[in-house]
Amino acid sequence: MIEVEDLTVRFGGVTPIDDMTVTFPGGTCGLIGPNGAGKTTFFNVLSGFVKPAAGSIRAFGEDLFKMADFRRARWGLRRSFQTEQAIRNLSVFDNVAMVHEHSGQARVSRRQDVLDALAFVGLNVSPREKAGVLGARDRRLLEVARATVGMPRVVLLDEPAAGLPAEETVHMGDVIAKIPEQFGGALVILVDHDMSLVSACCETTAVLDFGKLIASGPTAEVLRNEHVIRAYLGTEEEL
Amino acid sequence: MTRIKGMEIERDDVVRACIIAGLFALALFAVPELIGVYWVKILTAAAIYSVVALGLGLLYGRVGMVSLCQVALLAVGAWTASRLLYGTGLPFPIILLIAGLVTGVIGTVVGLPALRVSGLHLALITLMFAGAITLVLSVIHFPQGGGGFLGQLSLTELQQFRNIRRPGIATSDPAYYRYTLVVMALMFLLVLWQIASKPGRAWAAIRESEPAALAAGVNITQYKLWAFALASFVTGVAGGLLAGSAGALSPVAFPTQDSIVLLAVVLMGGIYSLWGAVVAGLLVRLLPALLENWGVSIYVSLLLFGIGVLQVLATAPGGLADQVPKDLKRLGRLLSRGFGGRADAEGPAA
Numbered sequence: 001m002i003e004v005e006d007l008t009v010r011f012g013g014v015t016p017i018d019d020m021t022v023t024f025p026g027g028t029c030g031l032i033g034p035n036g037a038g039k040t041t042f043f044n045v046l047s048g049f050v051k052p053a054a055g056s057i058r059a060f061g062e063d064l065f066k067m068a069d070f071r072r073a074r075w076g077l078r079r080s081f082q083t084e085q086a087i088r089n090l091s092v093f094d095n096v097a098m099v100h101e102h103s104g105q106a107r108v109s110r111r112q113d114v115l116d117a118l119a120f121v122g123l124n125v126s127p128r129e130k131a132g133v134l135g136a137r138d139r140r141l142l143e144v145a146r147a148t149v150g151m152p153r154v155v156l157l158d159e160p161a162a163g164l165p166a167e168e169t170v171h172m173g174d175v176i177a178k179i180p181e182q183f184g185g186a187l188v189i190l191v192d193h194d195m196s197l198v199s200a201c202c203e204t205t206a207v208l209d210f211g212k213l214i215a216s217g218p219t220a221e222v223l224r225n226e227h228v229i230r231a232y233l234g235t236e237e238e239l
Numbered sequence: 240m241t242r243i244k245g246m247e248i249e250r251d252d253v254v255r256a257c258i259i260a261g262l263f264a265l266a267l268f269a270v271p272e273l274i275g276v277y278w279v280k281i282l283t284a285a286a287i288y289s290v291v292a293l294g295l296g297l298l299y300g301r302v303g304m305v306s307l308c309q310v311a312l313l314a315v316g317a318w319t320a321s322r323l324l325y326g327t328g329l330p331f332p333i334i335l336l337i338a339g340l341v342t343g344v345i346g347t348v349v350g351l352p353a354l355r356v357s358g359l360h361l362a363l364i365t366l367m368f369a370g371a372i373t374l375v376l377s378v379i380h381f382p383q384g385g386g387g388f389l390g391q392l393s394l395t396e397l398q399q400f401r402n403i404r405r406p407g408i409a410t411s412d413p414a415y416y417r418y419t420l421v422v423m424a425l426m427f428l429l430v431l432w433q434i435a436s437k438p439g440r441a442w443a444a445i446r447e448s449e450p451a452a453l454a455a456g457v458n459i460t461q462y463k464l465w466a467f468a469l470a471s472f473v474t475g476v477a478g479g480l481l482a483g484s485a486g487a488l489s490p491v492a493f494p495t496q497d498s499i500v501l502l503a504v505v506l507m508g509g510i511y512s513l514w515g516a517v518v519a520g521l522l523v524r525l526l527p528a529l530l531e532n533w534g535v536s537i538y539v540s541l542l543l544f545g546i547g548v549l550q551v552l553a554t555a556p557g558g559l560a561d562q563v564p565k566d567l568k569r570l571g572r573l574l575s576r577g578f579g580g581r582a583d584a585e586g587p588a589a
Binding site for chain 2: 049089098102
């Protein structure tokens with residue numbers, strides 16, 4: 001469970017996250033909102049790249065802001081990026097192994113853990129292949145393997161299916177939905193614009209608009225919420 | 240443990256290791272028998288500079304941090320080693336180790352700005368460090384076997400000057416060449432080992448994207464400084480080898496601009512490959528000597544490096560170490576197609 005309380009982020013005069021209070025209960029949670037709503041900024045706060053102006057985040061009972069940014073991976077925080085960041089010069093195996101070796105997991109199980117993570121996401125390429133030669137789908141899958149290796153507790157996925165054709169998005173959705181069960185109750189937060197992907201794998205969903213939380217709860221309910229529909233259609237709110 | 244396809248050691252790797260071992264044995268045993276003492280000395284210097292190039296390639300090619308201070312750090316290693324070689328009776332390998340460690344510490348200090356700045360700014364700052372080191376050296380000079388911290392001889396003592404000592408097993412030039420080659424191989428193996436293990440993967444992640452490296456749990460500060468420490472360590476060891484090779488050292492041999500020339504040459508040789516460092520060592524020490532031998536001014540080599548680096552940056556970012564094998568393969572294909580084409584022409588028309 002992740003509890004976010006009164007979180008505010010300011011960049012000069014801009015407030016990308018404005019007094020956000022929300023709880024991600026567990027399993028796979030969606031986080032949606034129009035462009036510029038503050039979703040990626042929220043991920044960057046969790047990763048420690050952005051220091052909030054106010055508020056607190058407790059993840060599984062621990063104060064996230066007390067951990068140095070690079071230590072959060074060891075604690076169990078994993079993430080993928082909107083523009084995928086597979087390391088082109090490393091082999092597929094080394095791409096995943098480098099995350100594992102900073103995760104605090106035992107060295108003896110590294111080989112097997114890495115191969116298991118590659119098998120889990122269904123990446124059917126030679127582990128010796130350089131990541132730079134992979135196609136878009138395989139690079140996206142590799143990133144999910146990197147985000148799930150080594151006992152993750154919180155997995156942040158930032159548009160993991162961006163740019164993928166429909167049937168590959170379906171496969172990605174199957175993989176994402178299986179993460180909590182596969183990795184001992186890890187919590188997944190999925191940011192995506194593809195509502196079919198979000199409704200396929202997220203039990204609960206939170207919606208951000210202009211840095212403010214406008215709805216959260218079971219995904220089906222949230223997607224029927226009229227504020228949410230208005231936010232996506234861009235209709236002006238009169239509250 | 241289950242065997243996964245593609246994870247075994249492949250035949251190519253074995254073949255490559257055998258070729259490298261063969262070439263090394265050739266350079267170690269056959270080459271000094273075939274060439275004169277002058278060329279043995281030149282190749283010794285080339286081997287030493289290839290270790291310096293190795294350090295620079297590690298910083299720039301693997302981590303993406305540019306350093307224009309490497310030749311100055313070579314001088315620091317040479318200074319430390321020569322002072323210890325004159326002042327103590329410590330075994331030569333121990334002195335190389337100390338020279339490496341001292342240079343490693345100074346090099347790490349030089350690398351501190353890399354935690355905040357990169358690219359052109361880092362290049363400028365490291366160049367300033369190189370300038371400062373050159374300046375200090377021109378004031379304190381290299382040790383001459385005298386007393387005190389600086390080891391200078393007074394004018395009346397100058398006739399006592401003797402050359403910097405070499406290891407007992409390698410006093411002759413060919414033997415010292417072999418000694419240098421073995422130390423060079425050890426430095427390459429040390430760097431290769433680091434590149435192929437945890438630090439190498441962390442460096443690759445940092446070079447690709449610092450946020451992604453951070454998200455993967457890489458302590459960027461630690462790994463950047465480790466890269467500077469390791470690159471400076473091997474450079475310091477190279478400095479120690481240079482001290483024994485030269486016999487006497489002068490600040491004139493380490494001008495600040497040599498660090499810039501070295502970067503150009505390492506780019507030409509191939510910044511992403513360990514072979515590139517070997518090619519760079521040969522280019523920066525053997526090429527000028529060859530030109531001089533042919534009666535061409537050694538400054539022509541600077542012109543060639545300028546043209547070479549332009550060509551590399553424009554068309555072949557992998558440098559000679561990457562491009563030459565590719566070009567040879569292409570040439571082979573063209574030739575076989577040429578012969579194949581003639582064979583086809585004789586066959587029945589499609």
